[in-house]
Amino acid sequence: MTNLTFGGGTITMAALHTELVSLRQWLGQEQYATVYALARITPGTNMLAFCAGTAWELLGWPGAIASVAAASVPSGIMVMLLTGSYDVVRSNANAMAAVAGTLAAAVGIMATASWQLLQPYLDRQRSIHVVVMAGGALLLTLTLDLAPIAVLGLAAAAGAIWRVPE
Amino acid sequence: MNLLLLYLLLAKATLTSFSGVTSIPVIRHDLVEQRHVLTDRQLNAAVAAGQTAPGPNGLFVVSVGYFVGGVAGGFAGLLAVITPAFLIIPLLQYLGRKADKPAVRSAIRAVTFAAAGLMMSAIVPLARDSLTGIVPILIAIASFLFLVLTKRATVWVIAGAALVGLAARLS
Numbered sequence: 001m002t003n004l005t006f007g008g009g010t011i012t013m014a015a016l017h018t019e020l021v022s023l024r025q026w027l028g029q030e031q032y033a034t035v036y037a038l039a040r041i042t043p044g045t046n047m048l049a050f051c052a053g054t055a056w057e058l059l060g061w062p063g064a065i066a067s068v069a070a071a072s073v074p075s076g077i078m079v080m081l082l083t084g085s086y087d088v089v090r091s092n093a094n095a096m097a098a099v100a101g102t103l104a105a106a107v108g109i110m111a112t113a114s115w116q117l118l119q120p121y122l123d124r125q126r127s128i129h130v131v132v133m134a135g136g137a138l139l140l141t142l143t144l145d146l147a148p149i150a151v152l153g154l155a156a157a158a159g160a161i162w163r164v165p166e
Numbered sequence: 167m168n169l170l171l172l173y174l175l176l177a178k179a180t181l182t183s184f185s186g187v188t189s190i191p192v193i194r195h196d197l198v199e200q201r202h203v204l205t206d207r208q209l210n211a212a213v214a215a216g217q218t219a220p221g222p223n224g225l226f227v228v229s230v231g232y233f234v235g236g237v238a239g240g241f242a243g244l245l246a247v248i249t250p251a252f253l254i255i256p257l258l259q260y261l262g263r264k265a266d267k268p269a270v271r272s273a274i275r276a277v278t279f280a281a282a283g284l285m286m287s288a289i290v291p292l293a294r295d296s297l298t299g300i301v302p303i304l305i306a307i308a309s310f311l312f313l314v315l316t317k318r319a320t321v322w323v324i325a326g327a328a329l330v331g332l333a334a335r336l337s
């Protein structure tokens with residue numbers, strides 16, 4: 001999956017939500033969200049931290065190493081090949097049209113992951129928390145350009161004080 | 167340039183950044199301005215190559231390594247990209263020890279909601295760049311509906327979208 005998704009790590013992490021949580025049920029919603037949140041505040045490439053964290057939860061250190069290698073080595077080799085022939089690929093209109101199609105799909109994939117993260121909590125007791133926390137994170141990021149680490153820290157502090165029912 | 171030094175310089179950049187391309191200023195300072203082993207044009211091409219290839223945008227560091235040290239430099243860059251990923255594990259270990267406390271459980275839920283909000287905020291610039299006509303908009307809507315309603319693997323959406331994008335250009 002990581003080697004097939006264009007447009008960056010956030011899109012890949014969203015795509016992996018469907019695979020890991022909805023389809024295979026290897027991770028629970030909160031487990032996924034915890035790894036996702038920690039990956040956003042880990043230095044470096046968030047998606048690789050996400051792969052390391054997810055695989056560590058499931059299989060320990062060997063899984064983490066194998067997962068990061070699987071997520072990075074094929075793509076890294078593709079980047080090297082592309083670097084060597086960059087001008088040729090960029091000028092191929094058919095290849096760029098296919099990439100544009102996958103980037104459009106990435107919008108739908110990310111919207112799906114957001115929906116699937118929130119949907120289980122949209123009940124009478126917790127909807128208000130969902131709206132305030134998710135809406136607040138969205139607004140803080142878009143209007144104040146706040147860094148993810150600050151948004152997630154604020155959410156954690158708010159959640160510790162204003163309890164989300166079990 | 168010595169491969170170990172190249173790795174250390176690139177790792178310094180990846181360890182001090184928090185998303186794909188935010189390590190650019192450090193890399194530019196070290197490799198373009200200080201050591202003159204990379205040009206601005208090569209750095210721009212590396213960023214573009216990283217964004218054109220599948221996978222995380224942070225892999226542009228591989229391209230930087232390739233420009234500086236060939237294939238061996240590319241692998242030094244790859245190692246520099248991989249290194250910080252494992253820092254998540256001590257964070258998970260720490261959180262795992264605290265996870266049975268009600269306040270921590272509530273905080274984790276709150277972070278779940280905020281994570282969804284962050285993901286929504288990441289949709290905005292991507293949509294602005296990629297949904298530039300009726301075909302991409304239809305692809306995005308169809309992808310969302312397909313995944314929500316069918317629970318099929320995402321790879322089918324990616325492959326289908328690539329084919330539709332190509333067909334739209336050829337028609």
